[in-house]
Amino acid sequence: MTFNQSAQLELSIIVNGEPRTVRAYPMERLLDVLRENLGLTGTKEGCGEGECGACAVLMDGALVDSCLVPVLQARGSNIVTIEKVGSDPTLSALQGAFLKSGGAQCGICTPGMILAAKSLLDRKPQPTFEEIREGLSGNLCRCTGYTQIFEAVAEAAAEAARRKVPA
Ligand code: FES
Ligand code: FES
Numbered sequence: 001m002t003f004n005q006s007a008q009l010e011l012s013i014i015v016n017g018e019p020r021t022v023r024a025y026p027m028e029r030l031l032d033v034l035r036e037n038l039g040l041t042g043t044k045e046g047c048g049e050g051e052c053g054a055c056a057v058l059m060d061g062a063l064v065d066s067c068l069v070p071v072l073q074a075r076g077s078n079i080v081t082i083e084k085v086g087s088d089p090t091l092s093a094l095q096g097a098f099l100k101s102g103g104a105q106c107g108i109c110t111p112g113m114i115l116a117a118k119s120l121l122d123r124k125p126q127p128t129f130e131e132i133r134e135g136l137s138g139n140l141c142r143c144t145g146y147t148q149i150f151e152a153v154a155e156a157a158a159e160a161a162r163r164k165v166p167a
Contacts, residue, residue, distance in 0.1 A: 011075045015040070016084035026072035030064075031055045033071045034081060042082035042111050046140070053139030056112035057081050063119040063138075082111035085118060093167045094118060094156040103152035105143035113139050117153045121167045126157055 008023045015038060022037045034040045034057070043066060046054030050068040057066045058080040086092035094114050097103070104110040113136060120127055120135035127135060132153045133146075141149060160167035 009072070011071060013071075013074050013076070014078045016079070016081060022071070024071045027070045029067050030057070030059075030069040030071050030074045030079070031066040033074075034066060034079070040081050040083055044108050044111055046108060046112075051140070052109070053112040053116060054109055056115045056139065058115060058119060061119075061122070063116055065138075080115070082114060085114055092118075092156075093159045093163070093165070094121070094153070097152040097156040097159065098149070101148045101152040101155060103144060103149040109139060109141040109143075113141065113149055117156070118167065120153070121157055121160070125167070126161060127153075129154060 005026055008025055010021055010023055012019060012021050014020070015034070020038060022033055024033050024037060031043060031045060034043050043057055044054040045067060046052035048067050050065045053065060055066040056063055058064070059069065059074060060077050086095050091099070094117050098110060098114065103113070116136050116139050117132075120132065124131060129150060132150045136149065136153070156167040
């Protein structure tokens with residue numbers, strides 16, 4: 001099927017478990033559609049080039065940089081953004097651990113880090129420190145030096161195991 005790149009389309013996407021319909025140009029970035037059309041501003045923009053992971057979301061369970069995904073590619077998929085992971089006052093174990101450890105400072109990288117950590121813990125609930133480092137290697141942070149972030153993920157994994165719930 002071919003699409004006229006210069007005409008808007010009506011696209012259906014499942015976002016955080018809710019069916020949503022958006023009007024957008026096929027090559028518009030999923031990042032912009034989430035933030036501007038759907039008002040989900042928890043997803044951040046850093047580099048805009050697929051290098052920093054600030055815009056990471058889960059698409060059909062896989063971690064993707066939403067600045068690199070044309071919205072057409074997301075049509076019919078299941079997108080999870082930071083807004084689904086937890087919110088005040090019900091923070092997820094991961095969000096709580098980031099807060100406690102100082103893993104969130106300016107906060108620009110934090111939603112992407114949390115989604116990357118969630119993706120890792122969904123696949124591997126009890127990762128080693130090295131696996132955490134590797135699992136978050138696509139996400140850059142200019143503030144923390146990373147150690148607090150890796151510790152937060154390890155703490156969230158331990159807490160989830162104690163509470164017998166997903167992080
Ligand atoms: S803003 Fe998407 S990877 Fe940096
Ligand atoms: S907390 Fe500022 S970029 Fe990570």
